[in-house]
Amino acid sequence: MAGITDLPFRRICKRFGVGLVVTEMVASRAVEQGRERTERMAVVADDERPASIQIAGSDPAYMQEAARWAANHGADFIDINMGCPVKKICKQVAGSAMLRDEPLVARVLEAVVAAVDIPVTLKIRTGWDERHKNVQHIARIAEDCGVAMLTVHGRTRAQMFHGHANWEDIGLAKQAVSIPVIGNGDVVDAASALEMLRVSGCDGVMVGRAVQGNPWVLAEVSAAICGKPAPRAPGPEERWSVIKEHMDALAEHHGIATASKLARKHVIWYSKGLHGSAEFRQHFQRLNDWQAQLRVAEAFFVHGGETEDRLRAA
Numbered sequence: 166m167a168g169i170t171d172l173p174f175r176r177i178c179k180r181f182g183v184g185l186v187v188t189e190m191v192a193s194r195a196v197e198q199g200r201e202r203t204e205r206m207a208v209v210a211d212d213e214r215p216a217s218i219q220i221a222g223s224d225p226a227y228m229q230e231a232a233r234w235a236a237n238h239g240a241d242f243i244d245i246n247m248g249c250p251v252k253k254i255c256k257q258v259a260g261s262a263m264l265r266d267e268p269l270v271a272r273v274l275e276a277v278v279a280a281v282d283i284p285v286t287l288k289i290r291t292g293w294d295e296r297h298k299n300v301q302h303i304a305r306i307a308e309d310c311g312v313a314m315l316t317v318h319g320r321t322r323a324q325m326f327h328g329h330a331n332w333e334d335i336g337l338a339k340q341a342v343s344i345p346v347i348g349n350g351d352v353v354d355a356a357s358a359l360e361m362l363r364v365s366g367c368d369g370v371m372v373g374r375a376v377q378g379n380p381w382v383l384a385e386v387s388a389a390i391c392g393k394p395a396p397r398a399p400g401p402e403e404r405w406s407v408i409k410e411h412m413d414a415l416a417e418h419h420g421i422a423t424a425s426k427l428a429r430k431h432v433i434w435y436s437k438g439l440h441g442s443a444e445f446r447q448h449f450q451r452l453n454d455w456q457a458q459l460r461v462a463e464a465f466f467v468h469g470g471e472t473e474d475r476l477r478a479a
């Protein structure tokens with residue numbers, strides 16, 4: 166997820182039982198510009214493997230170049246984004262706009278599969294809008310072009326992130342092909358993961374927004390899928406140790422100025438649902454100083470969190 170699944174957060178997610186992590190989307194045209202930020206997005210660490218680098222674009226030649234670049238950066242898989250609904254991306258006929266042009270989908274997939282010798286996977290939505298759903302067609306095109314695995318977000322582009330993901334539509338893709346199909350959209354806990362698997366018949370689940378501020382949900386989902394008992398919820402000490410590690414890693418990976426901006430969003434997500442989180446949010450989002458951010462976060466999560474746990478236990 167753009168702006169979220171950078172290396173620091175992927176490493177945290179990985180330890181909660183995730184099978185495959187994916188980088189933020191890298192625009193294929195950005196690759197040749199060689200900006201520092203683009204390079205940073207493609208840093209893969211050994212302790213997160215297997216890891217996939219996601220690329221987006223509609224020009225087969227640029228996509229081939231981006232795929233080779235990703236493979237050279239140590240990706241275990243190349244994932245192609247044909248699901249992004251953002252206007253800026255769709256205007257360039259990339260992301261989910263690609264779904265309207267099936268011959269172009271095939272050209273891009275064939276080109277990328279031919280360019281690298283690691284597996285190529287594809288992420289799609291179910292179609293452009295309710296009247297133009299083509300999830301089965303795209304799934305078959307992907308399989309025919311040599312795509313190794315398909316992830317389907319059960320919304321159309323027109324839905325953006327509104328309404329509900331349609332898990333039956335994910336099932337249509339699963340029935341159409343024999344490559345693994347991963348379901349995505351609205352998995353927020355163990356129960357919804359199991360229900361998506363049941364309704365769609367798909368082979369695995371991808372969790373997106375529910376991990377924001379709550380990587381522990383991945384352990385819950387993973388245990389449920391493997392038929393293991395639910396892990397216990399983290400106490401304040403454990404929660405803070407993950408948050409602190411996340412903040413330290415953000416600083417190391419991005420430098421303090423960027424880390425400070427990113428921490429604002431992540432730390433506020435971590436506080437969601439805890440006692441006093443509204444006041445904490447107000448205060449924390451105004452802080453610009455990294456040391457102050459660390460101090461205020463520790464005070465809230467270690468002491469505020471503890472108070473909340475005692476309240477819950479009482």
Ligand SMILES: Cc1cc2nc3c(=O)[nH]c(=O)nc-3n(C[C@H](O)[C@H](O)[C@H](O)COP(=O)(O)O)c2cc1C
Nearest residue numbers: 166167189190288318349350351352372373374375
């Ligand atoms: C802020 C944000 C950034 C995202 N960036 C990407 C991205 O770079 N690549 C991608 O395939 N999907 C991206 N997504 C979509 C998610 O991967 C996922 O398909 C969608 O949120 C539905 O799943 P969920 O209900 O589990 O969140 C993004 C979503 C959000 C909210």
